[in-house]
Amino acid sequence: MTSSRPDTAGALRSATAALVAERGPTGFSLREVARRAGVSHAAPAHHFGDSRGLLTAVATEGFQTLSANFDTALVGIEAPVARLTAMGRAYVRTAQENPGHFGVMCNDELVDNDDPEFAAVASAAYLRLVDAIAAIRDAHNPDLDVDAAATLTFSAIHGLAILTPSLGDLADKTDTATAPADDLVERFTEFFMHGFAPASERAVAPGSTH
Amino acid sequence: MTSSRPDTAGALRSATAALVAERGPTGFSLREVARRAGVSHAAPAHHFGDSRGLLTAVATEGFQTLSANFDTALVGIEAPVARLTAMGRAYVRTAQENPGHFGVMCNDELVDNDDPEFAAVASAAYLRLVDAIAAIRDAHNPDLDVDAAATLTFSAIHGLAILTPSLGDLADKTDTATAPADDLVERFTEFFMHGFAPASERAVAPGSTH
C-alpha cells in the first residue's frame, strides 16, 4: 500500500529537481514547487523546514545517486588508473543526467552543510575519490600526496562539470577548441597520471588508462 | 568636477560587491543595494536594466581587476612554468580579495554571457591562460594539447576557488588534510608540469617552478 500513499515529500523533491533543471537554482521557488506537486504553498515548509532544507534534501539525493553510479561504473575494473578514469566519467555523466540535483549539490549558498545526512553522503562520495587516489599511490608512486591530489582531481572534475556550458561559449569567442566533457575526462586523467606516476613508471600511463 | 557628480552607477556596483561578499549571491537584492547606495529602489534598473544587468557589470569589473592582477603578477617573470604558477596565485588571491565580484563572475545563472563588454573581458582573461600554456608547449612539449590543458587548468583553479570553503569542511569530516589555497596552487602546478612535460624533460620541472 505504499504506492497509494501520496508521498508528498518525494513529490516535492522531484518537483524541485525538475524545476532547478529547467530554470536553474535561481529560478527555483518554494511556491512553484508546491504548485507542481499539487499541494499548498506551505506544505514544503512542513516537511523540510524552509527552502534550504528542501534543497539540502535534493542535494543529498544527488550524492546518493552519484555514489550508486560510482558503484556500477567500477564493477570489474581493477587497475587503479582505470578506476579513477571510470569515476571521472561517472561524475560528469551523473552531472549531465541529473542537472537539477547537480545545480544544488556543491553550492554552499543553497545547502546546509551541517545537515548530518547530507554531510554523511557527501563525505562518503569524497572518500571514494580519496581511496581511488590512495590506490594509485600504492600502485605507482609511494610519495604521492594523496590529499593534495584528491583536491586537484575533485576541483578539476567539479570545475569541468560546472563550467561545461561556459567553456563552450568561451571557446567560440576565443577561437579555441573544446572537446565534449566525456573526452575531456580522458584527457584529464592522462594529464594527471603523467604527473602522479614517478619517473620510472611514467611510460605506463598512456596505454593502460583505456 | 567629475568628483562632485554622484556616480550612482559606481556606487551601485560597489554596494553590490559588498552585499554579495557579505551575504553571498543568494542574499543579494536590488532594493537592498539601492538602499545602501542611498537611492530609490528603481534606480538600479534605470542604469543596468535589471538585476542581471547589474550583476553582469560587477562581474565585468571583476574580470578587469583579474586581468590587472595578472599584469602585475607577471612583470619580470620569464620562465613559462613560473608564469603559470604566478597566474594561478594571482587568480586565487584575486578571488580571496574580491569575494563579492568572484561570487558572480563565473555564474551562468546570474550573468548575461552575451553582454559584449563582459564577453570581451572574460575572453581576454581566458586567452592569457591559453597563452601561458602555449608558452609551456613551446618551451617544454611540442605535442601538448594546449586547449585541453587550458581547460584542465581553468577547471582546476576555478574549482579550487569555488570549493575552498567546502573543502575545509570536507577535510574535517573525512579526516583528510587540506592545505591553504595558496599552497595548493603550487602543488597543482607541480602536478601539471610533471604531466605537461615530455618524458625527456620531466626532470626539469621540480626545481624550476619556484
Next chain:
DNA sequence: GTGTCAAGTTGACAGTGTCAAGCTACGGAA
C-alpha cells in the same frame, strides 16, 4: 468517547523584481 500527533491548509505579513508614469534639471534650438 478523549487525547495526541502528523499532515496539510489558509491567511496574513514584510520583502522582492519589474513596469509605467511622473518629476526635475540641464543643454541646445528657436
Next chain:
DNA sequence: TTCCGTAGCTTGACACTGTCAACTTGACAC
C-alpha cells in the same frame, strides 16, 4: 527669452516570494 527633448531618478503599483501562526483533518492509542 521660450520651448523641447533627454538623462537621471523617484513614486506608486502589481504580482510574486518565503515564512510564520492558526486552523482543520484524519488516523491511531487508550
